[in-house]
Amino acid sequence: xxxxxPFLALxxxxxxxxxxxxxxxxxxxxxxxxxxxxxGAENYLRLLRDPRFWEALGNTFEFASLAVPLIVSLGLVFAxxxxxxxxxxxxxxxxxxxxxxYLLTVSIVGLVWxxxxxxxxxxxxxxxxxxxxxxxxxxxxxxxxxxxIAFATxxxxxxxxxxxxxxxxxxxxxxxxxxxxIDGARWYTLIFAITLPLLRPAILFAVVLTTISGFTAFGQVxxxxxxxxxxxxxxxxxxxxxxxxxxxxxxxxxxxGVVLFVIMLVLTLLSxxxxxxxxxx
Amino acid sequence: xEGWSVLDGKYGRREFLRLLGLATLAAAxxxxxxxxxxxxxRVLEFNTLFHSGDAQAMERIxxxxxxxxxxxxxxxxxxxxxxxxxxxxxxxxxxxPPHIGICHTSRILDVYRALxxxxxxxxxxxxxxxxxxxxxxxKSVWDAGVYRDRRYLVPLDTHMWGLWYNKDLFRQAGLDxxxxxxxxxxxxxxxxxxxxKTGKFAFHPAEDALPRKIRRAWEILFWGQGGELLTxxxxxxxxxxxxxxxxxxxxxSMIHKRGWNQPGTDGFKQFAAGQxxxxxxxxxxxxxxxxSGVNFGFHYMPKFFQKPVTWGDSHNLVIPxxxxxxxxxxxxLAIKTIKWINEHSDMWGIYGGHxxxxxxxxxxxxxxxxxxxxxxxxxxxxxxxxxxxxxxxxHEKAPRIHAAIEPxxxxxxxxxxxxxxxLSRAEAEVNRVLAS
Numbered sequence: 094x095x096x097x098x099p100f101l102a103l104x105x106x107x108x109x110x111x112x113x114x115x116x117x118x119x120x121x122x123x124x125x126x127x128x129x130x131x132x133g134a135e136n137y138l139r140l141l142r143d144p145r146f147w148e149a150l151g152n153t154f155e156f157a158s159l160a161v162p163l164i165v166s167l168g169l170v171f172a173x174x175x176x177x178x179x180x181x182x183x184x185x186x187x188x189x190x191x192x193x194x195y196l197l198t199v200s201i202v203g204l205v206w207x208x209x210x211x212x213x214x215x216x217x218x219x220x221x222x223x224x225x226x227x228x229x230x231x232x233x234x235x236x237x238x239x240x241x242i243a244f245a246t247x248x249x250x251x252x253x254x255x256x257x258x259x260x261x262x263x264x265x266x267x268x269x270x271x272x273x274x275i276d277g278a279r280w281y282t283l284i285f286a287i288t289l290p291l292l293r294p295a296i297l298f299a300v301v302l303t304t305i306s307g308f309t310a311f312g313q314v315x316x317x318x319x320x321x322x323x324x325x326x327x328x329x330x331x332x333x334x335x336x337x338x339x340x341x342x343x344x345x346x347x348x349x350g351v352v353l354f355v356i357m358l359v360l361t362l363l364s365x366x367x368x369x370x371x372x373x374x
Numbered sequence: 375x376e377g378w379s380v381l382d383g384k385y386g387r388r389e390f391l392r393l394l395g396l397a398t399l400a401a402a403x404x405x406x407x408x409x410x411x412x413x414x415x416r417v418l419e420f421n422t423l424f425h426s427g428d429a430q431a432m433e434r435i436x437x438x439x440x441x442x443x444x445x446x447x448x449x450x451x452x453x454x455x456x457x458x459x460x461x462x463x464x465x466x467x468x469x470x471p472p473h474i475g476i477c478h479t480s481r482i483l484d485v486y487r488a489l490x491x492x493x494x495x496x497x498x499x500x501x502x503x504x505x506x507x508x509x510x511x512x513k514s515v516w517d518a519g520v521y522r523d524r525r526y527l528v529p530l531d532t533h534m535w536g537l538w539y540n541k542d543l544f545r546q547a548g549l550d551x552x553x554x555x556x557x558x559x560x561x562x563x564x565x566x567x568x569x570x571k572t573g574k575f576a577f578h579p580a581e582d583a584l585p586r587k588i589r590r591a592w593e594i595l596f597w598g599q600g601g602e603l604l605t606x607x608x609x610x611x612x613x614x615x616x617x618x619x620x621x622x623x624x625x626x627s628m629i630h631k632r633g634w635n636q637p638g639t640d641g642f643k644q645f646a647a648g649q650x651x652x653x654x655x656x657x658x659x660x661x662x663x664x665x666s667g668v669n670f671g672f673h674y675m676p677k678f679f680q681k682p683v684t685w686g687d688s689h690n691l692v693i694p695x696x697x698x699x700x701x702x703x704x705x706x707l708a709i710k711t712i713k714w715i716n717e718h719s720d721m722w723g724i725y726g727g728h729x730x731x732x733x734x735x736x737x738x739x740x741x742x743x744x745x746x747x748x749x750x751x752x753x754x755x756x757x758x759x760x761x762x763x764x765x766x767x768x769h770e771k772a773p774r775i776h777a778a779i780e781p782x783x784x785x786x787x788x789x790x791x792x793x794x795x796x797l798s799r800a801e802a803e804v805n806r807v808l809a810s
Contacts, residue, residue, distance in 0.1 A: 322585075322784055338459075
């Protein structure tokens with residue numbers, strides 16, 4: 094116990110403390126330039142009455158339900174491909190190229206994809222046009238804005254998941270595959286009976302990490318669409334930012350933060366349940 | 375949000391001590407301590423919301439200041455317009471504000487609490503100390519810098535929208551590039567001709583088509599019929615009427631019926647690429663238009679409805695509310711620097727394209743003989759003199775009200791809501807905001 098005390102003290106001070114303070118703010122009318130008054134659940138009730146909150150909640154789930162499976166599954170596919178081709182000459186270059194976007198900051202990612210999707214001068218639309226394909230104006234169409242941001246986010250984050258799975262693949266004993274192959278197992282049996290079950294801890298970690306990223310997406314949305322067109326891509330984190338810093342309603346913004354926290358907590362616990370309580374991170 | 379940290383360098387004792395010394399100095403600057411013990415240079419943090427041509431102009435002014443002042447240096451941080459006020463509020467609330475900032479006149483009601491009252495600061499009457507006098511400024515702009523009998527703002531400029539046009543495309547369309555349109559009929563004739571004869575985009579009504587820009591375009595058409603967003607008591611929405619509808623109908627028809635442009639496009643970029651005939655944009659577009667190489671002209675805002683009107687506002691220099699640890703000396707330095715910036719704001723006009731609010735700068739030979747003045751600023755100043763300029767809504771809840779309107783106006787502009795439906799939904803939302 095004595096060994097973990099310093100960490101526990103710092104963790105409580107810098108992690109638990111701010112969370113509890115945030116909950117306290119969500120129960121108050123917190124004026125950064127004036128006094129604070131306790132208002133109970135009023136901020137939460139106001140949220141429930143605000144149609145914009147419900148729109149943002151729906152957009153957040155839409156974004157997360159697109160981005161999270163895409164990032165995790167593509168990360169896994171890339172890891173399997175890279176692992177399978179590890180003796181090939183250029184595989185390291187491919188691996189580095191896939192990982193590279195993760196080194197960029199969110200603002201750069203947002204700007205790059207905003208330019209790529211630009212309706213007048215973006216390379217995506219111009220290339221498609223030259224090929225005779227008429228693409229929608231992705232960031233200005235309510236139907237396409239969130240998928241476009243999810244796609245850009247996948248490009249950004251998939252590399253790290255690939256590295257994560259790649260490292261976990263290295264830990265699987267080769268003998269298991271050899272034994273299975275002697276028994277006549279085909280490639281898909283190897284994947285579904287050996288690889289995926291043994292990757293479960295890595296999958297759980299990737300799912301939890303990506304779920305948190307998905308539900309707290311902010312920077313890329315702010316830069317690529319500012320929540321538009323209309324409010325078609327306004328996610329909860331952006332809504333919270335607007336309420337807190339544009340309108341200075343810190344109590345209500347903190348309430349949004351608490352709602353996000355609860356959503357992520359529930360989803361993390363569900364991930365543990367689906368992937369097994371015994372799984373170690 | 376994801377991130378990573380890299381901190382694995384190996385440092386020797388000497389490097390460590392050097393780093394420690396630098397960190398101590400930085401911490402002292404951060405804390406606003408008198409730096410005489412460390413150095414003679416005092417650093418004034420100056421944050422702005424400028425982000426295109428006018429940002430470069432402010433860089434020039436600050437560079438000149440830093441060259442002329444050895445003991446005081448300005449550290450300039452310029453940012454995106456949309457996030458500037460959020461950053462200002464956050465920095466003041468966190469006790470770490472810049473020494474000088476910018477505030478729009480239209481935002482005084484919701485920003486004043488984050489600002490220092492200039493005549494009643496803890497360092498005394500800063501205006502008197504610096505010798506800043508109202509008679510040296512454009513009267514209307516100077517008068518607008520007071521809220522509840524306290525002055526918070528020192529005007530820097532007046533800025534507004536007008537009509538930028540491509541002279542080469544005008545010629546190709548058989549139009550006289552020296553006679554740009556002034557009435558709605560002339561404007562429509564010109565736009566139709568450009569569309570028919572050049573194959574380029576005829577017109578873009580809203581700069582880069584951000585939601586707030588589309589709202590401004592609609593407001594210009596709405597104000598031109600005498601409309602106002604709210605009832606005189608500021609308690610109810612007043613735009614969902616015949617005038618609001620006509621304004622939005624006309625704006626939407628430009629894109630969807632007349633085909634002068636497409637939704638979602640960026641007028642700034644189209645114009646700079648020579649792909650656009652006419653653009654409604656602010657005076658800050660001058661440096662970009664000039665740098666683009668397009669043979670362009672500028673003209674007054676056309677009279678679309680009963681009266682000529684244009685969207686406009688003013689930038690003001692302010693001292694954000696300083697925490698107690700910042701010495702009075704820094705407030706005095708800040709106000710003297712504000713005065714210096716205004717005394718050199720002819721550069722703000724020449725390079726930034728804004729009309730200086732400081733009259734000696736506005737009348738300076740350097741400005742009035744510059745290309746900026748001859749091509750654009752003269753006409754902007756004319757519009758201001760003629761009373762065409764209409765400020766955006768000045769209301770404690772203005773940001774929320776605008777945010778309530780913008781998505782619906784944008785959706786109508788994009789063709790996904792009818793103008794009638796858009797206004798009804800915006801009205802309901804604004805009334806909800808006002809009632810809350």
